[in-house]
Amino acid sequence: MLDIGPGQGTQALRLARAGHLVTGLEADPAMLAALRSAVAAEPADVRARFVALQGDGRETGRHFGPACFDVVLCHGVLMYVPDPEPMLAALSRVLAPGGLLSLVVRNGDALAMRPGLLGDWGGALQAFGSAGYVNRLGLATRADRLAPLTQTLTGICAPLHAWYGVRVFTDAAPDHAVAPGDPATLAALLDAEEAAGRTDPYRGVAALLHVCGLRT
Template structure:
């Protein structure tokens, strides 16, 4: 997803321009720190105290020049209008947040208002068009049959998590003046794989992480594979 985001930033903004970035639901600050290291001015908005503490701890280990480019604000993504003026940011990120919001449209509308003209909105959402994939890949045929008629993942580990359909979000973004520019699939083949450091030490998992990422990157931009990804990365542009 980071590669996808970089592709959109490089293709949209002049090389060397320091962008104003808002990361809504910044979590532990992974993307915020990565973009600050690239020279951008980043504001992270997060409401979870544990996540804020982790992000600040990670930030403390960075050089002073990078620390000065990151500001952490405690707050809810639905209250962007309280914290910031409209049009204040060139790039707005909202990754892994909409799936926990019962009514996503007001949140997305607030995000779009934060964008300057030609600004980039990056959303990472659960794919509502593919909830049967995980059950089917596990051989849970009854669960897969049920999942065809819902956008809610059937996996117990995702209790309370909702999903969004591409067509619905495309219509929402168009109505907010930040129409969908492009989209990618994320976790096409690896949704049932183990995570992180365990990959290289687990029987049956590839030792070549670079090859795994190359396959995922290719699948994430190629039909029909991207349409059945566990997650969707949508990029809208403010008109």
């Protein structure tokens, strides 16, 4: 598995613990240092399954040969890339036939939802028809819409296999919010999000989209 922009390794390390061979390709030096520190704290068998490299996902050809990964993850990265197509083409190149390309992107068809739910009516009105937004870190970023993204995936020989909504009900929660302490309440919250993320029309207004393509 290849994880593009793994950050501190939250997802990538879980995969390595589950027995998968994982390569993390991180462009930011500070995040790469945090990732390597997190890997170093893992048991020896997990460390043996994990490689952390510095690099840009748009330049996978500098690091890897073609068709050498069964799964490529690119979660929460495309919103920082002005043009997603070079990145996606590079990721498709390193996917083996039948391999899974897993993307998590900001949902451009629902940019008005968060400001609207927070009572920011001016922000909601500006979001209609827009492809850009300012994220919670204060950075100007961009969103993807499902229909054009589906066309792009077809063009890079990794056509859409499935898609899901992420953070349908909880996106307006403040950054300092904590998960419910009661296990039953937390389980119900997660079940509700899971159901909404798989069900129309709810998944279409999710803050994020989880989009999966299969390499032909």
